[in-house]
Amino acid sequence: MVGRKGKKRIGESQGRKRYLYAVLYAIVLGFSVAAGSNIVFGGDVSLSYTENYMKPFGITSLLMFAAVSAASFAGIQVLLRFYGRLRLLFVYPAQGNLQRGISKQEIAQKGSSIRVELQQAVSQPKDGVFGKRRGFLLVLLLLLVSWLPYLLSFAPGSVLDDSLASITPWANGTPLTNHHPVVYSLLVGGFVSLSKILPLSLNAAVLLYSLVQSVCLAGTLAAMFCRLQRAGVRRWVLAAGIGYAMIVPYFPAYAMILWKDPLYSCALLWLSLLLFDAVRKEEVLSDRAWQIKWFLALLGTAFLRNNGAFCLLFMAAALLLSGQRKRFFYTACMTVIVALLFFTVQHTVYPLCHIADTEYTEKIGIPLQQLAATVAYEGKMGEEEREFLLKIMPEQEWKERYAPCLADKIKWTDGANMEYISQNKRSFWKVWGNLLLKNPAIYLRAYGMDTFGFWVPGVQNRYGYVDLYITENNLGLHQTDLIQKLFGSTIRPLLKKRMIWIGSGTLLWMTLGGMLLDILCREGSGSKISGREGSGSKIPGSKISGREGSGSKISGGEGEKGGKGDWIIYLPALGNALTVLLATPVAFSLRYVYVFAIGLPLYVLLPFLREGE
Structure with a gap:
């Protein structure tokens, strides 16, 4: 009796926790939509604060917040209610498990909805197209062929200002800096060197880079789809996912662009895929091959973008604070070591090699935007703060340069004394903190305007989305329509x-929604699936039942939904998004969070996947 009461209390506690998660998600989503509706955007990120701005919150905003929050919470409850049916729609049940949880009497009833469920509960086809190595190669080739029209039309690929900054040290001998990651510039330099060693033009070298990057991106996606197939995803769902990667323009466009972001995003997705393997098979963590892959993915994440090491620290902290910290302790330690390795190389090896570090102003784009907003909106300011700001640039210059959605107009202002900030970092943060206390509303508004493209669902802009051109240059780089x-x-x-718009904010909320559903369905007592027949575990919303009035009772033998901890698979993508939200220089740029785009099938389907392969 005491044991039953204890279990009841635990169940009630877990139920309250799941309820809290759902309420929190709904409230934050409602706020995001309401805040986004108050933003007036003129269509260009470089416009001034008189054209891009945030209106004050009013009754309409409050009503929208309430409506979206209520609708979101209701939608979550509907998903939970019909979770069992949705899972059967997306994933093959493990062979035999469904039948073991249903009594013969129920099956015999005419007109029972169980018959429909049982007809769907067939075993997954053996030796499917993904079941062998040829399946991986087939998906790889499908993606490459579908992307080929873009590469042939815009050969050798897209080369923008950032791309040229990684090429010129090898083509013109300009100094190498860490403004664009050194490792990525070295990678680009290897392809540029081919044009000097072999009888190749620089355009041919860039084309070769585009081909290699296309194979890397397509291979990463193929590896993801193979894992989804082994997790029991139905063929039509896999076909839809592959179609998504073949049709949406930001796949072929990013495959052939000379940016660090596609390869960096592949490294992040590989971290998610390796965590996926580790969660599903406990023995994987001690496997030497898995450890080598993990180490290589960590190196790629840390050294291909300057925010990558911070993302790794976030991941390690989350792993150590999770309920599986003992199991992932070694993995978290390796993650921290790689992050520290990056910082060591950045602050010791690079200076010894006369490689300049990233400009300090590049790291403080959002604080600069908040200071500029304080000047532009004539916020409260003391003489000491005003004197400090005027030493950087005149007041009128602050106002003219302030573009709420683009920090670069402040950071790269000609004639501004940005070096003064680097020489007086402590004073800068003191002034920033003092003005924060005096003008919190202005600071929040400035932050929202500089980041809203990453957290407001349904908004998008061409800036940093899909670029199909080569910036004018003196290197002879040009596009040819083959x-x-x-x-x-x-x-x-x-x-x-041809453009299919899926904004960064939309991708963020879809990913967070997948994570929420995964937590609610896997960790809650009402959605946990037992490994023993007759345990009384339930799936919310299913009509299949072992008892009258209960949820579905499905035996969780090998192949069925597993234990807790799947949420850690989302950590690489969410850690990257967090670093972007802390330091983005522009309100729109899909490339900064491109991992959301390429990992979307995994992040959305994860709540429905079974444990065994």
Whole structure:
């Protein structure tokens, strides 16, 4: 009797926790939508604060907040109610498990909805297209062929200002800096060197880079789809996921662009895939091959973007604070070691090699935006703070340069004394903190305007989304339409016009929604699936029942939904998003959070996957 009461209290505690998670998600989503509706955006991130601004909150905002929050919470409850059916829709049940949880009497009832469920409960087809290595190669080739029209139309690929900064040290001998990660510049330098060693033009070297990057991106996606297949995802769902990667333009466009972000995002997704393997098979963590892959993915994350090491520290902290800290202790320690290795190289090896560090102002874009907003909106300011700001640039210059959605107009102002900030960092943060206390509303508004593209669902902009051009340069880099040369006609206008908008904020909330559903369905007592027949575990919303009035009772033998901890698979993507929200220089740029785009099938389907392979 006492044991039953204890279990009841635990169940009630878990129920309250799940309820709290759902309420929190709904409230934050409602606030994001309401705040986003108050933002007036003129269509260009470089516009001034008179054209891009946030309106005051009013009754309409409050009503929208309440409506969206209520609708979100209700939607979560509906998903939980019909979770069992949704899972059967997306994932093959493990062979035999469904039948073991249903009594013969129920099956015999005519017209029972159980018959429909049982007809769907067939075993997963053996030796499917993904079941062998040829399946991986098939997906790889499908993606590469579907992306080929972009590469042929815009050969050798897209090269923007950031790309040129990684090329010029090897083409013109300009000094190498860590403004753009040194390791990535070294990688680009290897391809540029080929144009000097072999009888290749610089355009041919860039084309070769585009091909290699395309294979890396397609291979990462193929590895993800193979894992989803082994986790029991139905064929039509896999086909839809592969179609998504073949059709949406930001896949072929990013495959052929000379940016660090696609490869960095692949490294992040590999971290998620390796955590996926570790959660599903406990013995994987001690496997030497898994450890080597994990180490390589950590190196790629840390050294391909300057925020990567901070993302790793976030991941390690989350792993150590999770309920599986003992199991992942070694993994977290390795993650911290790689992050510390990056900081050591950055602050010791690079200076010895005369490689300049990233400019200090590059790291404080959002604080600079908040100071500029305080000047522009004539916030409260003491003489000491005003004197400090005027030493950087005149008051009128602050106002003219302040673009709420783009920090670069402040950071790279000609004639501004940005070196003064680097020489007086402590004074800068003192002034920033003092003005924060005096103008919290202005600071919040400035932060919201500089980041809203990353957290407001449904908004998007061309800036940093899909770019299909080469910046004017003196290196001889130019695009050639190979399709026009081969066939006499061009499809360039069609490809440029073709756009499928999925904004960063939308991808964030879809990922968070997948994580929430995964936590609610896997950790709650009402959704846990037992490994023993007759344990009384339930799946919310299923009509299949071992008892009258209960939820579905499905035996959780090998192949069924597993234990807790799947949420750690989301950590690499969410850690990256957190670092971006702390330091982004612009309100829109899908490339900063591109891992959300390429990992979307995994992050959305994860709540429905079974444990065994």
